[in-house]
Amino acid sequence: MAPATSQNAARTGVSFAAELMFRDLHLHYGDKHILQGIDLHIQPGEVICLLGPSGSGKTSLLRVAAGLEPQTSGIVFMNGREIASEKVFLPPEKRSIGLMFQDFALFPHMTILDNVRFGLTTMSKVMSKQEALNAIRRVGLEHHVNSYPDVLSGGEQQRAALARALAPRPSVMLMDEPFSGLDTRLKDSIRAETLAILRETRATTIVVTHDAEEAMRMGDRIALLNDGKIVQVGTSGEMYRAPRDLFVASFFAELNVFDGVVNNGVADTPLGVLPVADNGPARNVKIAVRTTGIEVSAAKKEDTGVLGRVTARRFLGDFEQLSLAVSGVDEPLRARIRADELPYDAKDVVIKVRNNDIMLFETTDDNA
Structure with missing residues (x-):
């Protein structure tokens, strides 16, 4: 054409x-x-x-x-x-x-x-x-x-x-x-x-x-x-x-979703205590983290952060899709990282979450 x-x-x-x-x-x-x-x-x-x-x-x-x-x-x-x-x-x-x-x-x-x-x-x-x-x-x-x-x-x-x-x-x-x-x-x-x-x-x-x-x-x-x-x-x-609810958020990004508690600007999650833009009273919420917001690096002996283990890895050209086993998380944690960012022989990793990729949603019958 x-x-x-x-x-x-x-x-x-x-x-x-x-x-x-x-x-x-x-x-x-x-x-x-x-x-x-x-x-x-x-x-x-x-x-x-x-x-x-x-x-x-x-x-x-x-x-x-x-x-x-x-x-x-x-x-x-x-x-x-x-x-x-x-x-x-x-x-x-x-x-x-x-x-x-x-x-x-x-x-x-x-x-x-x-x-x-x-x-x-x-x-x-x-x-x-x-x-x-x-x-x-x-x-x-x-x-x-x-x-x-x-x-x-x-x-x-x-x-x-x-x-x-x-x-x-x-x-x-x-x-x-x-x-x-x-x-x-x-x-x-x-x-x-x-x-x-x-x-x-x-x-x-x-x-x-x-x-x-x-x-x-x-x-x-x-x-x-x-x-x-x-x-x-x-x-x-x-x-x-700024998705209105979990349905909207999940339509525009691949998510990891956890049950958690938010209180006065922090959320207690299986990935640790995360800062959030919510200063409301303590309550149960759904916490969604975009797969692109999960940062992964090879673990060292002195690391004390959230630790995980790579259970699956899929090369997608510019990106790689990881499945990670994390203590306290029932389902595999999914992460989407740039290709070759993580050494290919890395099995034990340290996990960090970017604040901009954390979203909170009220627990309702629809998304509970």
Whole structure:
């Protein structure tokens, strides 16, 4: 694919980005409550990622936004105007929304040019062809204008689907797991190219994903869903550094979790007494430590800190994943360290915890 910044690349037409808002949105399938009081405000031109496990309601919310699924109750607004409520239902073709599905949904009997111009029904043949060609050039597929989808690679089919969705210059782009079918080696470059195109078109964009790293790479903000509810909304930094609960924290980092007691700025844990940013009264808490926050060094005879023993070690390129046996810890302690930081023959180690990677969460029925 030609680089997105190539001087020869045609610029994608600019959209008039729309403000999108969901207010107290509910969706039922029979007795199942799929969406439970969704409130979300998306600014014009913003890229927001809907993140969550399978069955959390991400795709259902996308379908409601597109008009493919009527909500049970609540209101959808676009630019302050009701487009779906008890009184109003604007059909999908009237919403100025572009859709990109997980399987790309290209028509196999049509050329790439005809696929991309398919939705340009209000334009003349000459104008629709020109707009389609512009979109195709922008995603670097001009050499496949007359090809059929079956001769394209997965990455090329993804770009063709993106061109088709953007050709009508939608105010809102909705993308359902758009990179899930791509080869792992291609994902980073395709994501970056897609984001550059979305920025250029200025369309308000919702991306559905179950991959936290993908959400952090793409989204201006992230909305994390679980069981049909939005658990937390924020930037990637806010979600990582200030998670609302253990569920959020575990979605953005691999964790070691312990039961402990916090009292007046310190936490008593199986890894020793750790300083924490909590000066509250004594109480039981869940203590989470990111695997990247565990520092490990070869033990010496004079060491008196928290001692552990390496029980497993996995080389991952730039990093290594360690499993450590520690006295007083029932489960193996996991640590992610830079490759070759620890001598390969080291078995007995000293363990330290970085303060910034310690998080406290109140003990509840949900995370006990």
